[in-house]
Structures are given as structure tokens and as C-alpha cells.
Amino acid sequence: MVEQSGEFARLAALVTGGASGIGLATARLLADRGARVAILDRVRVDGESTDLYPVLADVTDDASVRAAVAEAGRALGRLDVVVNNAGGSPYVLAAESSARFSTKIIELNLLAPLSVSTHANAVMQQQAHGGAIVNITSVSGRRPTPGTAPYGAAKAGMENLTGTLAVEWAPKVRVNSVVVGMVETEQSELFYGDADSIAAISKNVPLGRLAQPADVGWAAAFLASDAASYVSGASLEVHGGGEPPHYLATTTAIK
Numbered sequence: 001m002v003e004q005s006g007e008f009a010r011l012a013a014l015v016t017g018g019a020s021g022i023g024l025a026t027a028r029l030l031a032d033r034g035a036r037v038a039i040l041d042r043v044r045v046d047g048e049s050t051d052l053y054p055v056l057a058d059v060t061d062d063a064s065v066r067a068a069v070a071e072a073g074r075a076l077g078r079l080d081v082v083v084n085n086a087g088g089s090p091y092v093l094a095a096e097s098s099a100r101f102s103t104k105i106i107e108l109n110l111l112a113p114l115s116v117s118t119h120a121n122a123v124m125q126q127q128a129h130g131g132a133i134v135n136i137t138s139v140s141g142r143r144p145t146p147g148t149a150p151y152g153a154a155k156a157g158m159e160n161l162t163g164t165l166a167v168e169w170a171p172k173v174r175v176n177s178v179v180v181g182m183v184e185t186e187q188s189e190l191f192y193g194d195a196d197s198i199a200a201i202s203k204n205v206p207l208g209r210l211a212q213p214a215d216v217g218w219a220a221a222f223l224a225s226d227a228a229s230y231v232s233g234a235s236l237e238v239h240g241g242g243e244p245p246h247y248l249a250t251t252t253a254i255k
Contacts, residue, residue, distance in 0.1 A: 006034025017086030166233030181239025206241025
């Protein structure tokens, strides 16, 4: 792995779900600014990327996670940062889903980040400088999420988990979360429809657009950096100003 210089030059980071979307954007952002980065995913990143160390693993398998964290630590020489990004859910109404489906979604979006964090913490606690864990959560954990009920519940749990681990693992390890709104990724059409639909949805966002993956990456990078050395147990909202209440579109009280 090539040594680089930059604002994150001293950092060794592991990003889960790093083969695409927010994970890849975050990994690239860190690597381009000097960090040594490993990406944990079930598939390899598309294209050749000599400065991102690939770790193939299933985040829902604790034994696989333990081995992956150990491999990343060996490859990078240490482990300063973990970004828990792997997750997601297809659209399935609660009344039409099975118990097995719900279990799998909660495993991926809540228990898997706990597993990764636990094994990473064991490494970080042995380091003089400790480390930082950043959890990618979602506005879906803070509001009703029709069609993705287990996902929303898991993300709510992940945000609670962030605060709890920040207390349990201090002072060596800081734990924070990035609360993400709508993001335009390779799979945007599955959730938001075609370009015209995305343009219409974007009008509901105060900043007038969906987030780009790098917008989330920058927030994660900040929380991982020395600039956030006194930030732990916090949730940083990255949602373009949020979602205005629906009544504002129909009320006659506001001209």
C-alpha cells in the first residue's frame, strides 16, 4: 500500500459496505487525503483500486467479522477508524413480510454494526491513541418508515447504540453517528424513481437536492478526525435541512 501525505495521513481506516455508494465514497475520500483504507464487503470494489485494501467478509457472521477486523489491522498496521456503513433494505410492507425477512434486516442494520464495533474496540483499546467509530444511521430511525419498518427500527437502535458504546468505551474510543437523509447513489432509482421523480423529490429538501455519497463521507471523515477529538456519543444530521412537515404544502395559513 502506497504511503501518502494529507490531512488524514496518520489514519488507518476500515469502511464496511465499501464496494459502492456511501461506503466507497467515504473510503475514496479518506484514501485520497492520505489515509490507509481497507474496505470490508461481500464483493470486491468495481475496477482497479490499488490504494484500497479489500477484505471480503459477511458482516452478519460474527466469526467472519472477527477475522476481517484482524486482517484489516494486520494489513494497515493498526486500526484508528471504523465506519459502519453496510446496511439497507428493500421495500416490503410489514404485513407482507416474514419474520425471517425482518430478522435478516435487523441483523444487517443493527447486530452487524455491533459485531464490527465490538471487535474493532478490542483492537483500539490496546492502542495508546485509541480510535474512533462512526455509525451511518438514517432519518428512517427518527420518523415513520412505511415499507421498511425493520430497517427504521434497526437504525433507531443503532443511534441508541452509538450513545451507549460512547459511554462504555470512553475515553479510549469515541463513537458517533451520521444521520443520513436521501442520498443519490447507483441504486437511487429503486427508491426514488427515475430522474424526473428524483428532481421532484429534491424540491422537498430545503437545500434543493439529494445528498451525494461524498457529502456523507465528509461528515464521517470529520467525526473520525482530530477536529472532533471532543465529540463522542453525538449524532450529526446530514439531510439537507430535513423534510418540511407535509401540512406546509396544503395549509392556507402560509402565503
